[in-house]
Amino acid sequence: MSVGDRVRDRARSALERLVAASATERALISFASLVLAVVIGTVIVLVGGRMTTCETAAFYLGHPRPFGFPQLFRIGFCYDPVLVFDRLFIGALGDPLKRGWGPFTPFTGGPINPFRAGYDPLNAQMANTLKETTILVFTGLSVALAFRAGIFNIGTQGQMLVGGLATAVSVLWVSSLVSGLVGTLALIPLGLLVGALFGGLYGAVPGALKAYADANEVITTIMLNFVATGVILYLVRDVFKDPDSFANQTVPLPDYALFPSLVFPSTSNFSIAALAFAVVCVFALYYLLTRTAYGYDIRTSGIQPAAAEYGGVDAKRTIVTSMSLSGALAGLGGAVYVLMVLGNYQTGVPAYGFDGITVAILAGNNPLGVGFAAFLFGILKSGTLVVQFSTDVPPQLVGVLRGLIILFVAMPEFFRLIGRRVLPAEPDRPGGTAVATDGGREPDPAAHQDAAASGGEDR
Amino acid sequence: MSTPAVELREITKRFPGVVANDDVDLTVERGSVHALLGENGAGKTTLMNVLYGLYEPTSGTVVVDGEERSFDSPRDAIDAGVGMIHQHFMLVDPMTVTENITLGNEPRRRSGLARLTGLSIDRGRARDEVVELSERYGFDVDPDARIEDVSVGVQQRVEILKALYRGADVLILDEPTAVLTPQEVEDLFAVFDELTAQGKTIIFITHKLGEAMTAADEITVLRDGKNVGTVDADATSREELAELMVGREVLLDVERPPTDYGEEALAVDDLVVTDDRGVRAVDGLSLSVREGEIFGVAGVDGNGQSELVEAITGLESPDSGTVSLEGTDIADRSRRERIEAGMSYVPEDRQEQGLVMDFDLVENGLLGSQHQAPFTRNGRIDWGRARDHAESVIDEYDVRPPDPRVESEDLSGGNQQKFVVGRELERDPTLLVAAHPTRGVDVGSIEFIHERLLELRAQGVSILLVSSKLEEVQALSDRLGVIYEGSFVDTVDPDDVTEEVLGLLMAGERPDADSADVREADTPAADSGGGGE
Numbered sequence: 001m002s003v004g005d006r007v008r009d010r011a012r013s014a015l016e017r018l019v020a021a022s023a024t025e026r027a028l029i030s031f032a033s034l035v036l037a038v039v040i041g042t043v044i045v046l047v048g049g050r051m052t053t054c055e056t057a058a059f060y061l062g063h064p065r066p067f068g069f070p071q072l073f074r075i076g077f078c079y080d081p082v083l084v085f086d087r088l089f090i091g092a093l094g095d096p097l098k099r100g101w102g103p104f105t106p107f108t109g110g111p112i113n114p115f116r117a118g119y120d121p122l123n124a125q126m127a128n129t130l131k132e133t134t135i136l137v138f139t140g141l142s143v144a145l146a147f148r149a150g151i152f153n154i155g156t157q158g159q160m161l162v163g164g165l166a167t168a169v170s171v172l173w174v175s176s177l178v179s180g181l182v183g184t185l186a187l188i189p190l191g192l193l194v195g196a197l198f199g200g201l202y203g204a205v206p207g208a209l210k211a212y213a214d215a216n217e218v219i220t221t222i223m224l225n226f227v228a229t230g231v232i233l234y235l236v237r238d239v240f241k242d243p244d245s246f247a248n249q250t251v252p253l254p255d256y257a258l259f260p261s262l263v264f265p266s267t268s269n270f271s272i273a274a275l276a277f278a279v280v281c282v283f284a285l286y287y288l289l290t291r292t293a294y295g296y297d298i299r300t301s302g303i304q305p306a307a308a309e310y311g312g313v314d315a316k317r318t319i320v321t322s323m324s325l326s327g328a329l330a331g332l333g334g335a336v337y338v339l340m341v342l343g344n345y346q347t348g349v350p351a352y353g354f355d356g357i358t359v360a361i362l363a364g365n366n367p368l369g370v371g372f373a374a375f376l377f378g379i380l381k382s383g384t385l386v387v388q389f390s391t392d393v394p395p396q397l398v399g400v401l402r403g404l405i406i407l408f409v410a411m412p413e414f415f416r417l418i419g420r421r422v423l424p425a426e427p428d429r430p431g432g433t434a435v436a437t438d439g440g441r442e443p444d445p446a447a448h449q450d451a452a453a454s455g456g457e458d459r
Numbered sequence: 460m461s462t463p464a465v466e467l468r469e470i471t472k473r474f475p476g477v478v479a480n481d482d483v484d485l486t487v488e489r490g491s492v493h494a495l496l497g498e499n500g501a502g503k504t505t506l507m508n509v510l511y512g513l514y515e516p517t518s519g520t521v522v523v524d525g526e527e528r529s530f531d532s533p534r535d536a537i538d539a540g541v542g543m544i545h546q547h548f549m550l551v552d553p554m555t556v557t558e559n560i561t562l563g564n565e566p567r568r569r570s571g572l573a574r575l576t577g578l579s580i581d582r583g584r585a586r587d588e589v590v591e592l593s594e595r596y597g598f599d600v601d602p603d604a605r606i607e608d609v610s611v612g613v614q615q616r617v618e619i620l621k622a623l624y625r626g627a628d629v630l631i632l633d634e635p636t637a638v639l640t641p642q643e644v645e646d647l648f649a650v651f652d653e654l655t656a657q658g659k660t661i662i663f664i665t666h667k668l669g670e671a672m673t674a675a676d677e678i679t680v681l682r683d684g685k686n687v688g689t690v691d692a693d694a695t696s697r698e699e700l701a702e703l704m705v706g707r708e709v710l711l712d713v714e715r716p717p718t719d720y721g722e723e724a725l726a727v728d729d730l731v732v733t734d735d736r737g738v739r740a741v742d743g744l745s746l747s748v749r750e751g752e753i754f755g756v757a758g759v760d761g762n763g764q765s766e767l768v769e770a771i772t773g774l775e776s777p778d779s780g781t782v783s784l785e786g787t788d789i790a791d792r793s794r795r796e797r798i799e800a801g802m803s804y805v806p807e808d809r810q811e812q813g814l815v816m817d818f819d820l821v822e823n824g825l826l827g828s829q830h831q832a833p834f835t836r837n838g839r840i841d842w843g844r845a846r847d848h849a850e851s852v853i854d855e856y857d858v859r860p861p862d863p864r865v866e867s868e869d870l871s872g873g874n875q876q877k878f879v880v881g882r883e884l885e886r887d888p889t890l891l892v893a894a895h896p897t898r899g900v901d902v903g904s905i906e907f908i909h910e911r912l913l914e915l916r917a918q919g920v921s922i923l924l925v926s927s928k929l930e931e932v933q934a935l936s937d938r939l940g941v942i943y944e945g946s947f948v949d950t951v952d953p954d955d956v957t958e959e960v961l962g963l964l965m966a967g968e969r970p971d972a973d974s975a976d977v978r979e980a981d982t983p984a985a986d987s988g989g990g991g992e
Contacts, residue, residue: 291839292840293839293840294838296829297829300818300826304811307812307815309774309812310774310804310813310827311798312794312798312799312827312830313795314793
């Protein structure tokens, strides 16, 4: 057997192993990937720090000096990788840990309490992280839902913009009718509803094009992103523009129409109520997919359209409804962004929609996973700013680290997706996988009997 | 006697918690065709994978050509002259026959600069070698055709040629007939004869008694991983083989008691269906099935059976004609409405349509009923009930492994089929459309499925049965329509018709007409058969 064959066989069995991994294993694999990304990121930070010039080194590497052994040499680096990752992760949460990371410091004595004295979890930095998380939950859910239905919705960004503008305009329009607490209770639900409605309608367009005109949704959704950006730029600049402002933005919404910040600092543009609503959406979508007949239809059409049709699922209707629902989730993201962060509508909304694609892939398109993936993403996004404030590390390098982490964590899921396509879906396949999954999910012995006896293919 | 081509001695193959092969001895004589017969999951494929170097045996020895061997991988087996053709072909669709056959062993250019690099393939020589090889064994294969353009039967021959090209003397074929039409099966067996005449040895895996008896010289039966006997194909009977396979006496003949038919349940009138290529696949066909009646459709595969069935079940919309269920025209109804009206359907393709491969059996048990009580109320699925349902189907139809949490892609083909049949038969249907209900299923389960079909018939269910197994439709049907090029040549009483007459009808000829005339002009005969009944 040649080396090439061996490599190929190994790659193939690794892929099979990955496809067959259980939920716990997948979580462990993701965590291990994160650690690996940090290790590689450390190397990059060190190399970057070596290639830069600075007056005083931020970090030294030397040999140990037991019993007063003299220091023979040590290497200085301009960037401290420990500090960078400390700021990126811990800083994003508002420094919950003691200096030296609490329990990791040996011989301190006393009860182990990792938290810093006087740590307030309701700090501004945490609020910033959760703000990013909230928006990403919506766009992530939007992409994940479409994925589950077998549709690649790249138009989440456009749907979010449309939903956001519709929210801003509609809330402005009716805000003069109510005010105070009543205004808050009436306008926020109204804004969310309008955002979802318009986002949903804008999602329904590529859905209908796919279902009835057989147009590839990847193309149409990308194009509709441009359409949305262009039309909205026109509308905000020429129709809904705030005459007192130079920027392309609408008149500010009244304060009572915005999400109240509640427990977090009011300057942080974050509301725990919006996060709670996002969490409700996570569970609602999970429930929809796993417990309802409609969710069953969506999942079936997503994995195996022919079987769905056989089972009485109306393929066209499912495409249109799932795209509408996906668009509605994106629209909710836009609405929350307007009602919580912006306070008006302005052009130049960050690419939360595209980040949603990564969040969804990271989460394996599982709604519950979207919650965690969005939180990781939120940490990375807000942590980037903290790193920039507290170190000399250039923002581009932080971007590289962020990209590395996302790439590493997303890769196993990405390969799982590929593996499902590449590995033939045959009854014979378990001949290989059933044997391979022993450590994983211990199937019934009879499963082995049958799979092993009937299957086994050359792969 | 010369040394046997292959000898397996006391092969045992254990997987964690299970013994797939238990102390199996097998001797295959040179130049013979040896059938390995057994039920789904008896350990046939595992044994052959051991011989082909895919699995290492737990104990026991493999002897090829009188020499003891230990194969680490299929490559070692190929080097020792053992080739295997899997049930699912390993061909590259967009590449040509020649490219596929020589893949991995391409002849290199022997001269010029190319020789120095050793990278250039001598396409001309590759083609010549393939042509020479296929002529030597009388294969009719176009070396320049693309794999995606040739039929399954030809693809199989390409696989055989690929093994021969690599120097195989012993060919192992895993369920080679599963994907073939009856005509292609006959051609394959002719290929077997040609190969053995030239000294090659063939081992083929099957669970079909008839094929083993027709094509093989010797038959070895495996049951639960053990060799339960090797018999001479000429000196055995179907009954003996079936008993060896199942371990008890099997009723091969179905007893179809007389029954009173009820009202007309399904009526198809002047149905026309155009397929994807724009061909009229179903051409003005009419039929009716009464309550408590099994109407069989016999014919060579590809004469419009699939399209007929899909038009009735609502997966394809007909161009014209009516389909009525219990007096209501349902031609415009959706698939879901038809399911809700009591139509059950065992589809032709269980892996594409009948099952969602990534779903477990609980979820698959729901397919088609996902919007119906008692499984779903107010749009909410009652998974407890779904689980009970899957368990009862698994239990009754002997699906192995008996675990509702196992994903359907982890089941063998026969067990997948049993689960689909079970789900559809237990739906309490008014009409059952069954396309090849026993395809890929072992003898013991075939018997059970046939019994269940007849029980449903006794309960007054109308059944439309499509099968490429002639003896099956003939034994089960009350009336038998013979389909040819999209319409019925004739509808006959299956108890009154001989296989010869059926064979002629399936070829589009009407034996009652002047036979000489018909043979010269079979197209008009088919056309006149359009009226059918």
